[in-house]
Each structure stands twice: as structure tokens, then as C-alpha cells.
Amino acid sequence: MLDPVTLPELAQILGFLGNEQRLNILRAIIQNEKFAREISEEVGISRPLVNIYLKQLEKAGLVTGTNRVAEEPPYLRRYYRAMPFELVVNLDVLTKTGDV
Known part of the structure; x- marks a missing residue:
């Protein structure tokens, strides 16, 4: 589980997962593992960007x-294969995260 402790960590995780191309890559490798060229062709992103x-x-x-x-x-x-994770964001999470 992704477990941000501070507001900056939470913002970083949300920003990272808020990228549609990254989410498409994750979706492409949920069921079956693939190598970069296969992912690139499936999601329509250049191979160098997929590798990054x-x-x-x-x-x-x-x-x-x-x-x-x-x-x-x-x-x-x-x-590559996607690893299971869970990210819960609600008011409790915002209350618990400090500015440390």
C-alpha cells in the first residue's frame, strides 16, 4: 500500500499517478508482463518515454x-508487471499527514 506520511508525499504520489500515460502503462501490464516495445506499441507512446x-x-x-x-x-x-497496490485518500488521510 502506498502510505504517504506528509502532505508533500501525498501530493507527489497523486501527481505521479495523475499522469494518464503512466496509468496506461500500468493498465497494459496488469494481466500479463510485457517488455518495453510491446508496451510502447500498445499504449502509443515512444519507447524511450515508456522506458523512463x-x-x-x-x-x-x-x-x-x-x-x-x-x-x-x-x-x-x-x-515488466504491475505490482498490487492500494491508495486511499480521504479526509482522515489529509488530517493525519503533517507538513514534516
């Missing part, structure tokens, strides 16, 4: 990546 977003999502713990050897080029591919 995947690294950000992986760093945030929302995506996990696994390297695999393929039978055709590119021989080394990194497959």
Missing part, C-alpha cells in the same frame, strides 16, 4: 521488472 516511465514506476514500487533472454533480437529483454 517504467524506471520511475519500478523505483516507486508499482512495477517489477525481470530480465530474460529471448530467442530473437533483442536477446536480453526486461519484462
Whole structure:
């Protein structure tokens, strides 16, 4: 579960997840893991941008990546899968988050 402790952390998480392209990437890898080119073709975003977003999502713990050897080029591919998470935002969360 994403658990922001401060208002800036909450704002950062909401801003990060508020990006439609990132959400489309997450949606593309919920059921089946895919590598960047497959995701790029499915969501209509350039491969370099997909790679940037995947690294950000992986760093945030929302995506996990696994390297695999393929039978055709590119021989080394990194497959990504969305990780389960829950984010609850309500007035209680706003009350609990401090400015620390």
C-alpha cells in the first residue's frame, strides 16, 4: 500500500499517478508482463518515454521488472508487471499527514 506520511508525499504520489500515460502503462501490464516495445506499441507512446516511465514506476514500487533472454533480437529483454497496490485518500488521510 502506498502510505504517504506528509502532505508533500501525498501530493507527489497523486501527481505521479495523475499522469494518464503512466496509468496506461500500468493498465497494459496488469494481466500479463510485457517488455518495453510491446508496451510502447500498445499504449502509443515512444519507447524511450515508456522506458523512463517504467524506471520511475519500478523505483516507486508499482512495477517489477525481470530480465530474460529471448530467442530473437533483442536477446536480453526486461519484462515488466504491475505490482498490487492500494491508495486511499480521504479526509482522515489529509488530517493525519503533517507538513514534516
